[in-house]
Amino acid sequence: MDTTPTDVPVQWLTPEEQAAWRGFLELSRGMERAVDRQLQRDSELSSSEYEVLVPLSEGPSEGMASRELLTLLGWERSRLSHMLSRMERREMITRSPNPSDARGLMVGITGRGREAIENAAPGHLHLVRETFIDVLDEEEQATLVGIAHKVLPRLVALGLR
Template identity: 75%
Template sequence: MDTPPSARNVRWLSETEQDVWRGFLQLSRGMERAVDRQLQRDSDLSSSEYEILVPLSEAPSEGLPSRELLRLLGWERSRLSHMLSRMERRGMISRSPSPTDARGLVVGITAHGREVIENAAPGHLVLVREAFMDLLDEEESSALLGIAEKVLPRLEEMGHR
């Protein structure tokens, strides 16, 4: 049996590391809340619905296999299934049997879903620019991208993504 983390020789965060970690959490959660509020207010969309519509709007006309969508989003299967059912009821997506995988589904964006994302994207991008991207210089943007490229694969290795 593994020793619980609390009993291991844990390397505690320094004061500076705590500041970095807590600042990152506040930034991440603050941006998520701002995006949620903006999308709900301006488009009657949740950020989860928007997150699904983006890859579907960029996909080939036949849609994406649900397994691919699951991989892209990094979600639990039950969460995706729930969101797809909700979005299908709202007429934004369609699901059909996969022509190549007997157990799989292909998820496609409907004309209504395309209209919804095309209407939502401008306001979303204004928020992202004004609250985030326009505040970063090229070096900060590159640093943030580099951090994501290091951390995300590590989370995948650890089974957390």
């Protein structure tokens, strides 16, 4: 499906639609900045490093296939490669040949990486709870989950994620 049709007139957003879109962008960007600041201040991790360490810390002890991590994070391959190189230099992760995929790699968390995520998690969760979860009631939280379940598959279907 073409996301930029040239032969279809532009359907401008109504004031209400524009308020919803801009509110979403402001909220999303504001939360990202707050998380980045908190993680840097309290743990010297970037939010991207934290995002990589979470599934590795929760996953199997043998690590995770880099392809699986790529899909899970929804990142571009080059972004993940650069981040893994950086994290490997900081001794937070290891990369090794994937025994079941000759072209792939396994990514594992090191003791230093596990220590970093365990030290960062309490402050991160405090921020998420204080600024987001605790200000929304259960219905609002469920609405957000419903929105994500509608929008994310659409991005995939359009080849945008």
